[in-house]
Amino acid sequence: MAANFWASSHSKQLLDPEDVDVVPAADRERGITTEEFRLVKIHMSSHIWRLAQQVKVRQRVIATAITYFRRVYTRKSMSEYDPRLVAPACLYLASKVEESTVQARLLVFYIKKMCAGSDDKYRFEIKDILEMEMKLLEALDYYLVVYHPYRPLLHLLQDAGVTDLTQFAWGLVNDTYKMDLILVQPPYMIALACIYIASVLKDKDTTSWFEELHVDMNIVKNISMEILDFYETYKVDPQRGLSDEKISPIMNKLPAKA
Structure with missing residues (x-):
């Protein structure tokens, strides 16, 4: 992908x-x-x-x-x-x-x-x-x-063995379209950030899995913080x-x- x-x-x-x-x-x-x-x-x-x-x-x-x-x-x-x-x-x-x-x-x-x-x-x-x-x-x-985070999200959730987070992480991806993330970040990085947020909030330990991916966790965490800041700043019905x-x-x- x-x-x-x-x-x-x-x-x-x-x-x-x-x-x-x-x-x-x-x-x-x-x-x-x-x-x-x-x-x-x-x-x-x-x-x-x-x-x-x-x-x-x-x-x-x-x-x-x-x-x-x-x-x-x-x-x-x-x-x-x-x-x-x-x-x-x-x-x-x-x-x-x-x-x-x-x-x-x-x-x-x-x-x-x-x-x-x-x-x-x-x-x-x-x-x-x-x-x-x-x-x-x-x-x-x-x-x-246009490439979207949805397909890599499903693949990555399966690879991480946390498919029970699918609905929650999918909802997070949906909400990223209220932001400009899709214009500035590769879709798979958005997917990873949503998995990171979901795993932290749902108390799933994915630390070793993320380490095996060899992705820049600073970028993943920065995207995650941007998403969480959006929720904090904008109350969108x-x-x-x-x-x-x-x-x-x-x-x-x-x-x-x-």
């Missing part, structure tokens, strides 16, 4: 941590801070997750869509690329790339259903999604292959994302759709 990853376009696009959460000039001019930029990405990742549950796609599609979403904002501003439209367009594109195609009209239907009686800025038509899909392809430089009171003032700084 690791060898395949290192030969992929995904590996060539890994970023340094300081290259993510950089607020574009157009967004700074609208008063969006680094923290607010991060909060929008967290909230819209949850929005993709909820929308994906409505249209019933595989976990891999969701993860790929969120990865696209986060990649876009290392290159484009939210002022130019409205995250409320980029989110469903990323899900639409990811569903095709991962061969689990969702019709754009279904996305439009469920967005309107999810946002009924609330913020109409989230509502778009089919043509909006199709047009944004083309913009996304250009923004992503047509690099659409998995069903609703961030509260309207927290996210609406930030979204209101962005241009309203035409």
